[in-house]
Structure formats: C-alpha cells, structure tokens
Amino acid sequence: MFKQLPNDDAEKVEVILNQQKILVPLGTTVAAMALANGLRSTRTTAVSGAKRAPFCMMGVCYDCLMVIDGKANQRACATYVSKGMQVETQQGVGEAL
Numbered sequence: 428m429f430k431q432l433p434n435d436d437a438e439k440v441e442v443i444l445n446q447q448k449i450l451v452p453l454g455t456t457v458a459a460m461a462l463a464n465g466l467r468s469t470r471t472t473a474v475s476g477a478k479r480a481p482f483c484m485m486g487v488c489y490d491c492l493m494v495i496d497g498k499a500n501q502r503a504c505a506t507y508v509s510k511g512m513q514v515e516t517q518q519g520v521g522e523a524l
C-alpha cells in the first residue's frame with residue numbers, strides 16, 4: 428500500500444520494529460517507517476481491541492499511538508526514527524508512565 432521513495436543519499440539507521448531489525452533512512456517518521464514495512468496497525472483500542480492505524484499523519488487523530496523506546500502513547504507520525512530506536516505496536520492504553 429505504501430512505498431517509500433528511493434533516497435540513496437540519506438543515512439540509514441537500525442531500528443527495531445516489533446522485534447525485527449530494519450534499516451530506515453534518517454528523517455523518516457515512525458509511522459511512515461511502520462507503514463512502509465508492512466505494519467497494518469499501530470495500536471489496538473482499549474475498549475474493543477479494534478486495530479487502528481495512522482490516519483492524519485500530522486499529529487491530530489492519535490490513531491498512530493505506539494510504544495517507542497518503552498514509552499506508551501507516543502504519536503508515531505510526529506516522531507522521527509533514531510539509531511537504535513525500539514518501536515512496538517501498542518495494545519490498549521499502554522502502561523502509565
């Protein structure tokens with residue numbers, strides 16, 4: 428569904444997405460990285476467990492919440508990847524900080 432445009436000049440960093448190591452160009456948002464790597468949902472809802480995925484891609488809808496570096500409820504569309512980042516699909520509300 429999503430295909431990342433080639434950018435051979437961008438430095439790539441290793442990111443762990445749901446226990447899988449992938450190489451991602453710097454400047455990529457976590458949401459774009461997740462979608463480009465085939466993730467169909469980034470979280471499940473707290474009430475029904477329904478799967479949700481990034482929708483607005485600009486920080487408004489909160490459907491892209493993920494667990495990033497151990498912190499739940501992070502907007503994946505408003506977070507850029509960084510070296511060694513660990514990203515997981517969020518189940519429900521996530522752990523309180």
Ligand code: FES
Pocket residue numbers: 458480481482483484485486487488489490491492502503504505
């Ligand atoms: S996709 Fe809407 S807030 Fe991230």
